[in-house]
Amino acid sequence: AQSVTQPDIHITVSEGASLELRCNYSYGATPYLFWYVQSPGQGLQLLLKYFSGDTLVQGTKGFEAEFKRSQSSFNLRKPSVHWSDAAEYFCAVGVGAGNNRKLIWGLGTSLAVNP
Amino acid sequence: DTGVSQNPRHKITKRGQNVTFRCDPISEHNRLYWYRQTLGQGPEFLTYFQNEAQLEKSRLLSDRFSAERPKGSFSTLEIQRTEQGDSAMYLCASRELIGELFFGEGSRLTVL
Numbered sequence: 001a002q003s004v005t006q007p008d009i010h011i012t013v014s015e016g017a018s019l020e021l022r023c024n025y026s027y028g029a030t031p032y033l034f035w036y037v038q039s040p041g042q043g044l045q046l047l048l049k050y051f052s053g054d055t056l057v058q059g060t061k062g063f064e065a066e067f068k069r070s071q072s073s074f075n076l077r078k079p080s081v082h083w084s085d086a087a088e089y090f091c092a093v094g095v096g097a098g099n100n101r102k103l104i105w106g107l108g109t110s111l112a113v114n115p
Numbered sequence: 116d117t118g119v120s121q122n123p124r125h126k127i128t129k130r131g132q133n134v135t136f137r138c139d140p141i142s143e144h145n146r147l148y149w150y151r152q153t154l155g156q157g158p159e160f161l162t163y164f165q166n167e168a169q170l171e172k173s174r175l176l177s178d179r180f181s182a183e184r185p186k187g188s189f190s191t192l193e194i195q196r197t198e199q200g201d202s203a204m205y206l207c208a209s210r211e212l213i214g215e216l217f218f219g220e221g222s223r224l225t226v227l
Binding site for chain 1: 148156159160171215217218219221
């Protein structure tokens with residue numbers, strides 16, 4: 001079955017510290033992978049996506065993610081966290097073929113940033 | 116273009132009442148999606164349209180739920196005879212045939 005697992009429900013880091021949010025997926029074909037961020041009262045915003053090519057993907061707000069096929073993972077990283085990064089982060093995998101692709105979502109990881 | 120717009124942002128209703136949410140997608144986007152999100156969960160797919168055609172409906176979408184996109188532009192999601200379990204954030208998203216999804220800010224439903 002297709003699924004996305006975000007093992008960490010809640011993470012707290014200090015401002016300036018590095019961050020890694022984990023995402024594992026289960027999907028038989030080549031995945032399309034996404035990270036979205038949702039701030040309180042805001043809609044979901046795309047941080048980055050992986051379709052093919054270079055497995056290290058650069059996104060907005062200084063985030064990057066690395067696709068590791070052998071580990072079925074697409075972990076999100078940021079070298080130095082800012083207080084404004086506190087939000088809910090969702091990993092998603094696009095399943096299906098071509099234009100009929102839809103997203104399967106993880107449960108999200110809530111990030112808190114200590115000053 | 117201001118992005119995907121959803122109205123109302125918050126609706127409080129009594130159990131058994133009908134509610135309708137509206138989504139205005141980005142104008143050139145022909146794909147429109149509805150998702151439901153409850154607290155602590157990721158979005159759950161409900162249905163999607165290509166232009167005015169409803170191409171897929173999730174099994175989550177009971178007979179009390181209906182969605183339309185009559186002219187291939189805005190869409191409405193109606194919930195009839197609301198139940199407390201319908202309380203959630205209803206998210207709309209749109210995209211071109213191929214491309215990233217752009218989400219609205221959601222419509223939060225509270226059923227008392």
